[in-house]
Amino acid sequence: xxxxxxxxxxxxxxxxxxxxxxxxxxxxxxxxxxxxxxxxxxxxxxxxxxxxxxxxxxxxxxxxxxxxxxxxxxxxxxxxxxxxxxxxxxxxxxxxxxxxxxxxxxxxxxxxxxxxxxxxxxxxxxxxxxxxxxxxxxxxxxxxxxxxxxxxxxxxxxxxxxxxxxxxxxxxxxxxxxxxxxxxxxxxxxxxxxxxxxxxxxxxxxxxxxxxxxxxxxx
Amino acid sequence: xxxxxxxxxxxxxxxxxxxxxxxxxxxxxxxxxxxxxxxxxxxxxxxxxxxxxxxxxxxxxxxxxxxxxxxxxxxxxxxxxxxxxxxxxxxxxxxxxxxxxxxxxxxxxxxxxxxxxxxxxxxxxxxxxxxxxxxxxxxxxxxxxxxxxxxxxxxxxxxxxxxxxxxxxxxxxxxxxxxxxxxxxxxxxxxxxxxxxxxxxxxxxxxxxxxxxxxxxxx
DNA sequence: AATTAAATTTAGACAAACCTAAAAAAAATA
DNA sequence: TATTTTTTTTAGGTTTGTCTAAATTTAATT
Ligand SMILES: [Mn+2]
Ligand SMILES: [Mn+2]
Ligand SMILES: [Mn+2]
Ligand SMILES: [Mn+2]
Numbered sequence: 001x002x003x004x005x006x007x008x009x010x011x012x013x014x015x016x017x018x019x020x021x022x023x024x025x026x027x028x029x030x031x032x033x034x035x036x037x038x039x040x041x042x043x044x045x046x047x048x049x050x051x052x053x054x055x056x057x058x059x060x061x062x063x064x065x066x067x068x069x070x071x072x073x074x075x076x077x078x079x080x081x082x083x084x085x086x087x088x089x090x091x092x093x094x095x096x097x098x099x100x101x102x103x104x105x106x107x108x109x110x111x112x113x114x115x116x117x118x119x120x121x122x123x124x125x126x127x128x129x130x131x132x133x134x135x136x137x138x139x140x141x142x143x144x145x146x147x148x149x150x151x152x153x154x155x156x157x158x159x160x161x162x163x164x165x166x167x168x169x170x171x172x173x174x175x176x177x178x179x180x181x182x183x184x185x186x187x188x189x190x191x192x193x194x195x196x197x198x199x200x201x202x203x204x205x206x207x208x209x210x211x212x213x214x215x216x217x218x219x
Numbered sequence: 220x221x222x223x224x225x226x227x228x229x230x231x232x233x234x235x236x237x238x239x240x241x242x243x244x245x246x247x248x249x250x251x252x253x254x255x256x257x258x259x260x261x262x263x264x265x266x267x268x269x270x271x272x273x274x275x276x277x278x279x280x281x282x283x284x285x286x287x288x289x290x291x292x293x294x295x296x297x298x299x300x301x302x303x304x305x306x307x308x309x310x311x312x313x314x315x316x317x318x319x320x321x322x323x324x325x326x327x328x329x330x331x332x333x334x335x336x337x338x339x340x341x342x343x344x345x346x347x348x349x350x351x352x353x354x355x356x357x358x359x360x361x362x363x364x365x366x367x368x369x370x371x372x373x374x375x376x377x378x379x380x381x382x383x384x385x386x387x388x389x390x391x392x393x394x395x396x397x398x399x400x401x402x403x404x405x406x407x408x409x410x411x412x413x414x415x416x417x418x419x420x421x422x423x424x425x426x427x428x429x430x431x432x433x434x435x436x437x438x
Numbered sequence: 439a440a441t442t443a444a445a446t447t448t449a450g451a452c453a454a455a456c457c458t459a460a461a462a463a464a465a466a467t468a
Numbered sequence: 469t470a471t472t473t474t475t476t477t478t479a480g481g482t483t484t485g486t487c488t489a490a491a492t493t494t495a496a497t498t
Contacts, residue, residue: 277475
């Protein structure tokens with residue numbers, strides 16, 4: 001019912017990641033997958049007959065609704081395994097991707113749904129990317145530490161790792177809480193402190209504080 | 220350094236399981252892997268050039284030392300995943316094998332060693348089969364049917380061949396499970412029933428039950 | 439608009455892993 | 469031992485997924 005080869009899955013996933021809007025080109029996809037353009041053309045013809053991509057010669061390609069569904073299944077597997085590797089097996093966040101590249105192709109739905117449950121239905125992988133749920137729904141935002149919020153982007157505070165009373169006092173004073181919108185105005189590399197805009201006002205926060213605040217933002 | 224295809228790995232593992240002693244035949248292996256004899260011949264030629272099997276035309280094949288080492292690595296992966304699926308994800312005994320058939324081919328050594336550690340270095344998989352350690356050492360301790368456990372010897376339950384719900388109910392009632400210590404006190408040849416000591420208590424079990432329980436013991 | 443450059447597709451090939459059918463070798467039986 | 473049966477190998481094919489080199493289409497530049 002849902003049996004695609006590793007290569008087909010890798011192609012589908014790569015198209016998903018490349019197609020922000022508009023369509024993906026042969027060269028782009030070949031570069032992404034480290035294959036040759038001719039191989040991409042061959043694969044696109046196959047995926048077209050399987051109704052996973054829209055494709056006309058010389059006109060690039062995009063996923064069909066079904067192709068997108070498949071992409072989200074693969075991304076769900078990938079990110080759940082990454083979470084498992086980081087959280088349970090204590091891999092560092094740089095190491096998880098490579099191993100998840102293989103694990104993502106083990107296709108048992110039951111395995112993935114049970115893994116999801118075992119992990120407590122995590123919403124973001126170790127890189128802050130959202131994990132699609134069992135129905136293929138995915139959040140549009142990415143979760144990162146405030147220190148990595150691109151300056152100028154609106155972030156929404158969604159997690160604070162240190163919840164000591166000292167931290168809470170400081171957060172209260174800065175008027176920062178769950179759901180608060182923040183935006184980085186200026187960062188100082190000397191001590192990682194930064195000026196941020198909170199509720200129409202500019203405040204300065206230390207690197208120590210920033211490192212404990214996590215925000216969601218749309219890319 | 221250690222990069223074999225899924226098909227090569229499946230062949231090596233199957234030979235390991237079939238070669239109790241003496242060598243494995245083409246038809247045996249074809250039956251085991253559900254392929255055709257001609258395909259086996261092709262693969263044996265390839266594995267011979269890779270120095271994983273000893274093979275001469277018409278004379279069957281056995282693993283080389285290196286082939287055996289590889290087999291144990293694959294079996295280690297397989298059984299650790301089975302343990303993970305049963306223990307952590309709450310898969311039932313019958314379900315784990317199929318999924319582990321795929322997971323066993325993900326070849327990161329670090330993944331497997333960290334998984335092993337995370338699981339607490341389990342020594343047996345959910346079917347009672349021993350799990351090779353990171354050095355490829357595998358438990359040699361004999362596994363016999365309870366009917367063959369020498370009276371007076373301590374046995375440890377490690378495998379139950381019938382996993383029907385009726386059997387599970389009976390085992391639960393007798394307080395017998397994986398790892399339970401048992402000792403035969405008296406055997407009745409008339410109906411093969413026996414009195415055994417379980418958790419400081421004497422119980423009687425039927426021959427039908429005893430024949431489905433396997434134990435390991437030190438000689 | 440004509441020419442050049444870049445992107446894409448086609449043509450033809452190859453390795454991996456399987457297959458069927460026929461030939462050859464080994465084993466069993468008369 | 470001669471004959472028959474079984475097992476194994478060889479010969480030749482197919483599918484999947486990749487490649488290179490050449491042809492074609494599209495895009496960019498004079
Ligand atoms: Mn992949
Ligand atoms: Mn990730
Ligand atoms: Mn397998
Ligand atoms: Mn097992």
